[in-house]
Amino acid sequence: MSRFIFMILLITAAVIEVQCQGVEFKGKSAILTCSNEPEAEWYRTTDDKPEKLQEKNITYEASAEGGIVSGLYTCKSGSTKIHFYLKAKVCENCHELSGLMATGVIFSDLLLTAGVILIVYVCAQKNTSNTNQRAPNQRSRDAPQPPNPDYARLNPKTVSKDVYAGFS
Template structure:
């Protein structure tokens, strides 16, 4: 159950929530492209900053190494006069030497791990069931069938002839 939850979490992280924008993460910045805008008539807005360009490059803060903020991509479609606006929040940690893991690689690693674990389980199961001499040995019984009689006559075994015919007297016969 935990593994399934982890797999869904990785799948959700691999889906790009900013649809309509192409986001590229570099060593010290994030480059966002609003690909649906025609002829570069795209307005990018972050806070009070506004840029009329198809791409927007957000530099990372020096202290934290993160790009964080509320970004807006606004453009007009060629076939209509209405403005289309995409608003999204982005928080990305950028660093030198970071490695990006896409969804396909994550799924491949998880499935490979499951197959490898299943193979180890199968091998252990097959070797555990293997008989080396072909016959099964019976465990020796340390108890004897007739235990020795106790030395005290109070614990002497009952004689079946002396039992009465009461309701519960025949249960252990």
């Protein structure tokens, strides 16, 4: 049970969004948002050399190269620097999954699984309870067995005592 709770906490923590600054994926690009100041300078670091980008907005749209948005982006706004390290696969029809949605999907899956287990248990109980309450045998114990010519009883007076007497 503790592993399950730990797994839910990890999933919830993994999908929580950053409130002050953040990254939003839309289509084949990532939109980086800096602090609340109106202007910001954006830099992209490649091979340990910062390259100044032309945009001076609070947001920067990083385009994908080969379906992957990657790199170290830095936002300088006043005296604060915010670093964004990205390495994400993006696609045109991708959608983000919020923490509430992920928790809801996991919880509904657990409820559905518990429902199936309960139905199987109830059906199994009905089948086992019927086997214990069978109808009594209709034939009385003293009634003679029906005759069967293939399996007639041996008459001790006519039985031969030879070893291979029955194989002729």
